[in-house]
Amino acid sequence: MAAGVTYEPIATTTLNTDTSTIAFTSISGSYTDLVMVISTQLSAASNAYIKLQFNGNTAANYSVVRLYGNGSSAITDSFTNTSDIDTGFMPGADGTGKGLIIANIMNYSNTTTFKTCLIKWNSVAAASTKQYTVSEIGQWRSTSAINRIDLTANSGNFNSGTTVTLYGIAAA
């Protein structure tokens, strides 16, 4: 059996101007899992969250549980019935560089299960006292196949130079 491509870049966005929203649309349903890698610094004065939404859905259909460290304490918390997955408290203008978000969205194209994404991110480049390393899980309570992903800066814009790549992982 000829080997197909297992790990394939679907789309890459590299900003050349500050932008408030980045979207991946018409996502093919031919993969099994998605991986999204985000490298960004925001134009907000300080750290701000990234709102992650699927299929343009802005209703209160999301929830998050997270575990994180700030260099002195390990903390866990959760959020229910939110209108987006708040992820990546990314460095703002007072930081020294980009933060990093890696999101794994398993089984994104099935139509029988809610959609869950395993996310890890860090903002070590943020101003001191605002530096975090985080592991979290977000859920979108919909059985629809994911065909669109929207990322919106909760404050300010994604800076020019932000890169976001969406990869598809095929099953055997």
Add this chain to the structure above:
Amino acid sequence: MANTYVAMSTITTTSSVSSISFTSIPQIYTDLLIKVSARTNAPYVNGSFYLEFNGSTSNRTAIRFYGAGSGSGSSDTNLQIEGNGTSSTTSSFGNAEIYIPNYASSGYKTMNIDHANETNAATAYVMMSGWLWSNTASITSVVLQADGGTTFSQNTSATLYGIKNS
């Protein structure tokens, strides 16, 4: 279509060594990924190592959080990445996955590291680190340096992958 995920180099130690080096890293990929299986001769459960970039030990910062198998979790700013040491179960090696996006870019380099060890005892560690190398140079070499004069044990291995975004 060009390969997206390419194994560039695998190093498996055949004797005790103080470091594992990936040099002359091609600048043709978008991100780097290093998968590690490590044990050192440190007399602890943990066998720690660090990363050095382009021969430099400067401008490295980290936030780390972890659980040790009981009680509450912890967080610190330690640069150490944890494999297994000699106080852990024989033949046990810790795992680490190091993801470095945009390694050839002109900005500071932020990276994520998952690492853990296990020893079938009450205390072992599951950790996640966020790292920052505050240097605008493109990464051309990565060294895994065993901590504090210790050495990596035989059969420690590391593989460097290049990932392309197009």
